[in-house]
Amino acid sequence: MFNQKQWNQLLAQGERGLQERVKTECRHYTSIDLKGAKLQLIHIQMIAEILQENKTLTSLNLDSNNIDSEGAESIAKALIKNKTLTTLHLGLNNISDKGAKSIIQALIENQALISLDMSGNHIGCDGISNITDLLENNRTITTLDLYCNNIGVQGAKRIAQALENNKTLTSLNIGLNNIGDEGAKNIAQRLEKNKILTSLNINYNNIGNEGAKSIAQALEKNYTLTFLDLYFNPIDDEGVKSIAQAIAKNSSLTFLNLGANNIHDEGAENIIQALKTNKTLTALKLDSNHIGYEEQAKIEQALERNIHVASLFHGKGIMRVLKKVLSKFWI
Template sequence: MIGDEGAAALGGALATGAAVLTELKITHNEIGIEGAKALASALRFNKVLTSLDVGWNSLTEEAALGIVRVERQRNKLTSLGLASCFIGPIGAAEIAEYVSGSGVLTDLRLNNNNIRDEGAKAIGKALAVNGVLKNLDLGENEIGDEGAKSIGGALAFNGVLTNLLLWNNNIGDEGAKALAAALDVNRVLTILVLWANSIGDEGAKALASALRVNTWPPRQLTELDLGGNEIGDEGLYALASAFEVSGVLTDLWHL
């Protein structure tokens, strides 16, 4: 509960005296707009911080984007956490531009925002050209099948993303099919989290079909989370059969 005053104090230290601190995680601290401004201002002068997580505070979209705008120029962060910052589709599009141009960011957490399909499409376009991002958390963002299709399409070209978290959205069977199509050609994704996405038997069968061909090195998928969906016996049988055939997948979570 350090609030804006505490964030401002930390910002002052980052700007002047924290010459060796590389990681700062200040989630769940009731930091608001003024605190975010202080941190953004500090980043202009700090040359060493590489990991910043300000999620789960009281930031607005504009406050979160203030940090992103500074970082686009600074270009030092390898990890950025912006969970629950009230970021919507327009803000997500601006963050996507940042991702497109970043050559250092490997970990981005945008979970528990409201980016929806429009924002997911922008992120998908960024993934198609980004060459460094490895971990992306888009959980609980009201993403539907259209957003999932865009992300799936990007995965066909992306050769670096290893962890994709899309939990508690609404991608449904059509979104699952798009992601399954990506798995047919993607050779690097290792973890795919799809729990609570209204996926039924048809989506499960599409994923199962992809798992059957996602077995030859260097294809890497090892963990698939499909808990909390609407998969029945037919889909479960298809997944179990694919799991038995696959020589790579090691964890099929929560079914």
């Protein structure tokens, strides 16, 4: 991997001839990781030019470099010509909707990239229309990270519509986007019919009970989703009851994160009942809720009947539960 240390060594030799030195060095690698390297626009443009000609690189990480929309346009031009890159990280770069449009238009032509990280780029609802074009026209992207882009309810609706026709996306992260109950409902409606997506992150999204009920309904009909992250949403016992009932019937989900919601003992009791019949869940996170020690003890008992699940609590509860689970593998 060509990393920041090697980059700094080449940069220390001066700007003159830097592009040729980097170009020569990168011939020996399949991956470039320059996350947080404080690259200037001229450096981004240089890397983009190298990318156009390079035949060995499969992964490029430019996270946290503030490349903005102009830098994104340079990368986009390279993506049109490059046929080997499969993973691209552009998170936290202030790309905005303008830069996102350039990247997405390039990827509609590019049929090599598999994984795209555009998290934390202020794309907004307007920029999401470009993302939906990608989902509807690209046939190679399997992993898409749009975490923290302020897409809101309307953005969630557009993504949901695009999921209806997409046949390749298996992992979607739209956490911290304030999609709310309405946005969650739209995503859930597509999940009922979607047979491709296996991983969905919708944490930090202000999803309440109504959104949780829609997701639960989808889980009863969906048999491909294996990973669901609902961390830090205001879902209380009412919403968790619906999710628990869905878990009891669902036979595909292996990871469920309900940490930092508003779950009390009543909600925990419903989860306990679900664990009696569910045989596929391997990781259940319930930390930072309001579950008493008595209910934690009951979940311990449920775990004794199901050695596959690791249920997480803060403090002493987590150690007690994990010791119970782990001891079963060392008999």
